[in-house]
Amino acid sequence: TSNPALPAPGIDASLIFGPVGPAGFTSLTQNLGNPFILNALTFNATSAPYVISGNPLDFRVSSVAAPAAINYHATNNVTLSTPLTLTSNLAVFGVGSGTLALNGAVSGAGGITVNTSATVTLGSGSNTFAGPITVSNGTLQLTNGTAIPIGRNVSVFGPGIFSTGNVSNTAPSAIGSVILNGGTFKMPSGSPNYFINRLDSSNNGSLNFTGSTSAVLHLVNAGAQINISGSNTAWVGAGSSRTGTTTLPPPPR
Secondary structure: OOOOOOOOOOOOOEEEEOOOOOOOOOEEEEOOOOOEEEOEEEEOOOOOOOEEEEOOEEEOOOOOOOOEEEEEOOOOOEEEOOOEEEOOOEEEEOOOOOEEEEOOOEEOOOOEEEEEEEEEEEOOOOOOOOOOEEEEEEEEEEOOOOOOOOOOOEEEEOOOEEEOOOOOOOHHHOOOEEEEEEOEEEOOOEOOEEEEOEEEEEOOOEEEOOOEOOOEEEEOOOOOEEEEOOOOOOOOOOOOOOOOOEEEOOOOO
């Protein structure tokens, strides 16, 4: 930055990252505050492949009601290893083409909305954030099988994608519902076992296992079922589909 003063924390604070400075550092440590309270974090189109660690970042709505946001316009991958506290809901916006990795533990009352052309990954198995999880554009991908807190729902609107990557969870760590409203749920590689409570799909939502070898989606706990309704096509592996209105309750025990 050309500003020699250190940024002050606060609900109107905004940090903007571009190319590396004269020293050429891309590994950065957040030691401005513990936590550093801010409204927005921006990685512009010329941003370097930053890796940011250190003290937590605490995202909050601004004094003029601007939503807490990460604006990701970069072509380079960016990794946030610092913990994130979502005092307010956090939205990821932008037209970036790289991957934004959220590898630090995510906590707080807020949720995450992915509305970007990029891929956003969740990499911590210690996430406890309590707010809604929504994907409306781009991809939310897991790099840790327990990155979605237990029992939490994931809503996916077209053309958004929720991907488990090639990671697994277990029955005790099952998430809640995956709700596809035109969006896609992918298990794209490997042989993962992923546990959810229910799958609801409508408005051309899709379930896509293409690329995996023997992926298994498990439906567990009370109320476990698959609901496919409305104008809908659901793929299970390459070339398989089902249309119409279907309710599959759990088998009798």
